[in-house]
Amino acid sequence: MTTHEAAVDTDEAGRQVVHLTGRLDVHAAADVRLALADAVEHGSGELVLDLASLDAVDATGLGVLVGAHRRAGRCGRTLVLRDVPPPVGRMLFLTRLDRVLHLTTGAA
Numbered sequence: 001m002t003t004h005e006a007a008v009d010t011d012e013a014g015r016q017v018v019h020l021t022g023r024l025d026v027h028a029a030a031d032v033r034l035a036l037a038d039a040v041e042h043g044s045g046e047l048v049l050d051l052a053s054l055d056a057v058d059a060t061g062l063g064v065l066v067g068a069h070r071r072a073g074r075c076g077r078t079l080v081l082r083d084v085p086p087p088v089g090r091m092l093f094l095t096r097l098d099r100v101l102h103l104t105t106g107a108a
Contacts, residue, residue, distance in 0.1 A: 006035035016043040017082075021053040024061030032061075036068040040075055047072055052083035057091055069101055080104055 007019045018039050024032060039047055049068070057065075065081070072079040080102045084092065092098040 006032050008035070008039050011048065015046045015048050017048045017050055019050045019053065021055075023056045023058075024054060024064060025056065025058040026060040029060045029064050033064050033067065036064065037071060040068065040071045040077060040079075044077065046078050046080055048080045048082050050082050051085060051088055054085055054088055057088050062091065062095060062097060065101060066097065078102060082106070 007021075009017055009019070011017045016039055018036060020032065022028065036047075036049075047068075049065070065079075069079045081092075082104050083106070084103055089098070089103075092101065092103070
């Protein structure tokens with residue numbers, strides 16, 4: 001059984017933040033893709049994806065992140081991955097997506 005959630009709020013700096021929890025895999029991809037597309041379309045400036053509570057990501061999930069990155073760029077926005085957990089960070093490193101996506105830690 002796969003559980004996931006994508007909650008959107010605003011941080012202290014006024015940036016839109018999407019909190020992803022659970023697993024970003026083939027089962028969650030459609031819901032998360034829609035949530036991220038909506039967040040990109042209905043905001044401005046940096047879009048922060050808080051991944052601190054993300055348990056795992058598969059190839060489909062990586063595709064969702066890349067798609068959100070591209071969509072944000074087309075809308076003049078920057079997608080930032082915040083607090084990437086070690087297992088997810090390893091996947092980004094192995095696929096070299098850590099060189100494409102913007103990663104940060106903490107509230108920065």
